[in-house]
Amino acid sequence: MNYTQNEKIKQVDEKTLVVGVDIAKETHYARTFDNRGIEYGKVIKFNSTREGFESFEKQIKEIAEIIGREKIIIGIELTGHYWYTLANYVNKKEMMLVQVNPYHVKRAKELECTK
Template identity: 30%
Template structure:
């Protein structure tokens, strides 16, 4: 599968947060391409080793379709990825700092906090054949004839 075919968002930010709520390290901004994903993977491995942890869960805000490439790439590299609702991210951010200002770094911290508290959905992975079948069915059937 071409991971980067569906990417629309050009960059993203991540933040590491331990289950007890402590922030570790600096936030990381990376590009939504193979080099950026490799940079993310290196950053995760570095933090896992430095804090003697065995696994990490990567949270992704469900905006557009840019998350598809990242989630599939993480799955292929044996990492768990989960989705968070963008409306909940917005509300939690506003409750956290009582402002309407928005940035990727703030969102990354809020998403890390939401995952720590269990506000996420698991990604159901499907085979490439199933994805192709779903896309071909949608292109054959006009949207007005879908149940």
């Protein structure tokens, strides 16, 4: 789908749990946030296996229920090929998956580090 910038922004509202996943070869890490950027729960560590993906799904759905979120958006940085298996799993579960530009991730990290 082709979205305008405003349409993309409107997808994340007060009913949305945003999950950022750092993709690696064997073990992935995820953090959960609300629409304002407030982090919920601890870092979620999961393996790139069916069992790991099922554990990840269970944990993010529990967090969403606890804080009253109806939608879940999972953001991943498309570096390498290790994201394919997670993307396939997420799509089969009909959760929303979005691509995050590596350049934007780098810039956001630079903003966080400067004080």
